[in-house]
Amino acid sequence: MKTKKKLLTVLSLVATVGALVGTVSCNVSSSSSSSTSNTNSNNNSSTGVTSSAGITGADLNPHAGSWLIPEGGFDTETPVEINFYSTMGKELQEVYDLYYKDFHDLYPNITVNHTQPGGYDDVRDQIKTELAVGNGPDVAYCYPDHVALYNTSKSVVTLDNLMDTKLKVNDKEVGLTDEQLDDYVDGYFAEGYAFGDGKLYTLPFSKSTEVLYYNKTVFNTLKLEVPDHWFSTGTEDKTSMEYVCAKLKEAYPDCTPLGYDSEANWFITMCEQLKAPYTSASGEKFRFNNDQNKDFVKKFKTMYDKGYFTTQTKYGAYTSGAFVNVDPTATTSYMSIGSSAGATHQRPTKVDGAYPFDVGIAPIPQADANNKKAISQGPSVCILNHNDPQKVIASWLFVKFLTTSVEFQAEFSIKSGYIPVLKSVQDNPVYKAHLAKADGGDNIAALSSKVCVEQADTYYTSPAFVGSSEARDQVGKVFVGVLDLNASDADYNTKVDKLFSDAIEECKYAAE
Numbered sequence: 001m002k003t004k005k006k007l008l009t010v011l012s013l014v015a016t017v018g019a020l021v022g023t024v025s026c027n028v029s030s031s032s033s034s035s036t037s038n039t040n041s042n043n044n045s046s047t048g049v050t051s052s053a054g055i056t057g058a059d060l061n062p063h064a065g066s067w068l069i070p071e072g073g074f075d076t077e078t079p080v081e082i083n084f085y086s087t088m089g090k091e092l093q094e095v096y097d098l099y100y101k102d103f104h105d106l107y108p109n110i111t112v113n114h115t116q117p118g119g120y121d122d123v124r125d126q127i128k129t130e131l132a133v134g135n136g137p138d139v140a141y142c143y144p145d146h147v148a149l150y151n152t153s154k155s156v157v158t159l160d161n162l163m164d165t166k167l168k169v170n171d172k173e174v175g176l177t178d179e180q181l182d183d184y185v186d187g188y189f190a191e192g193y194a195f196g197d198g199k200l201y202t203l204p205f206s207k208s209t210e211v212l213y214y215n216k217t218v219f220n221t222l223k224l225e226v227p228d229h230w231f232s233t234g235t236e237d238k239t240s241m242e243y244v245c246a247k248l249k250e251a252y253p254d255c256t257p258l259g260y261d262s263e264a265n266w267f268i269t270m271c272e273q274l275k276a277p278y279t280s281a282s283g284e285k286f287r288f289n290n291d292q293n294k295d296f297v298k299k300f301k302t303m304y305d306k307g308y309f310t311t312q313t314k315y316g317a318y319t320s321g322a323f324v325n326v327d328p329t330a331t332t333s334y335m336s337i338g339s340s341a342g343a344t345h346q347r348p349t350k351v352d353g354a355y356p357f358d359v360g361i362a363p364i365p366q367a368d369a370n371n372k373k374a375i376s377q378g379p380s381v382c383i384l385n386h387n388d389p390q391k392v393i394a395s396w397l398f399v400k401f402l403t404t405s406v407e408f409q410a411e412f413s414i415k416s417g418y419i420p421v422l423k424s425v426q427d428n429p430v431y432k433a434h435l436a437k438a439d440g441g442d443n444i445a446a447l448s449s450k451v452c453v454e455q456a457d458t459y460y461t462s463p464a465f466v467g468s469s470e471a472r473d474q475v476g477k478v479f480v481g482v483l484d485l486n487a488s489d490a491d492y493n494t495k496v497d498k499l500f501s502d503a504i505e506e507c508k509y510a511a512e
Helices: 003-017 090-106 120-131 144-153 160-164 178-183 186-193 216-222 241-251 263-274 291-305 340-346 389-404 406-416 423-427 429-436 444-454 468-483 492-511
Strands: 033-039 080-085 110-116 139-142 210-215 258-260 309-311 335-339 359-363 380-383
Touching: 080 120, 080 389, 090 110, 090 389, 090 406, 110 389, 120 139, 120 144, 139 144, 139 389, 144 380, 144 468, 160 389, 178 389, 186 380, 210 216, 210 340, 210 444, 216 241, 216 359, 263 291, 263 468, 291 309, 291 468, 291 492, 309 468, 335 340, 340 444, 359 444, 380 389, 389 406, 406 423, 406 429, 423 429, 429 444, 468 492
Parallel strands: 080 110, 080 139, 258 309, 258 335
Antiparallel strands: 033 110, 139 380, 210 335, 210 359
8 A cells, every 4th residue: 555545544534533733824915817728538438437327416515425426437528618716927827828738638628717816815705705606616726724614615525536536538547546646745735634524625736834044144154053943952052043043132132033924823833843732623623722832932922022033913014024134224134934935035135236145044943853843835726516527527637637747846836936746846857957056046946945845744734624714813813912911910921821712712703
């Protein structure tokens, strides 16, 4: 049995009892546009097909049992049209359009209408509105909390039977082969099982994570080591974030050594690194009100009071602004934790044709060297149910093509700055050449991707359910709320307790 199939068994069991962690999102958006493309389907030989004579809407309902493939397989002669919503801007659409032609050569009777409603929230909101009146796309970019929202109307097709089918079209597998299944990066593929019922709802499309950007020039000048863990174990713990911040503050008293863009990501990632309860897709869903989480937030509060870091809320903008700043009259930082896909925003503007400092990139610090974790972000794709078996199979063929094509994943990742979801992309000559140019200047996006690829086994996915998005918002507010408290107040601990308990109540209210 292949490694990934063993993973699927474990994921199914874990999802059933429900104990993954939090919900992620990424604040990336692009301008609205749309394009229309064509796709196709071929002859079929339905060997070993899970079949349903006289398929009905109930058979297509993922909550009425696993989705069933019609007895006749896929009709490769009759034209079928599907709609695809994404957030791709013009440059990414050019890559998509190029490879869409290859898909059309494989399945000529399928037409894919591609629309870009805006950013991720725009896609979610438009689909939510359309589902309310029985419409919506067939395939969509999604985050786990989007899927949980769509599933309140039982609108998302589970992919297990499609993934496992032995149906063939022109002697090509419709399902995933063992090799294709094993090629997905495990941490990215696991997101599809984040819904607490052991079923697969999404496939990973394009991913990012958080990385640590640091001013390599300053680090070399001060002979500082790159921090790989958060809290100091002693006064000479030179690779702790706490130690490095202290040394930067000594050298540059007016600086704020570290900027962290997302308070929510920081909180959720610490839960994962510490194996502390956060949320669950089943049972008691909101679990973050515990002493372990209060302890790490208070430790960061101590560092904050020393002027060691700022966050997006406290800074009032993305903290990359302070990191790339070279104006001594404005806030300056020498480290920044943000999206790996935003590497070009962490690079200073050239002065007289040269960058004022070199940027280094490293994995984010950890709480436990034996339990390294970094958040998985970026879009997956889901298939929505419109009670048409032909559309569902066409949608699956389309989704499978985009997520298993090594060449597409390589080109799309180079252009977007996101990470390919297939391990074998690392052997693609175009992608290898891209990574070979990695540096902290003109090729900073390649450097970011290289760091991400090297830590692929650390990625985690949070559980998704109605209310998981609210949990994410609330823990971010708790983090900031604690930073705003006066730690010397006699009732400091009581106020911390109240922030946590109030957040739990807000989550429960939102989930009702």
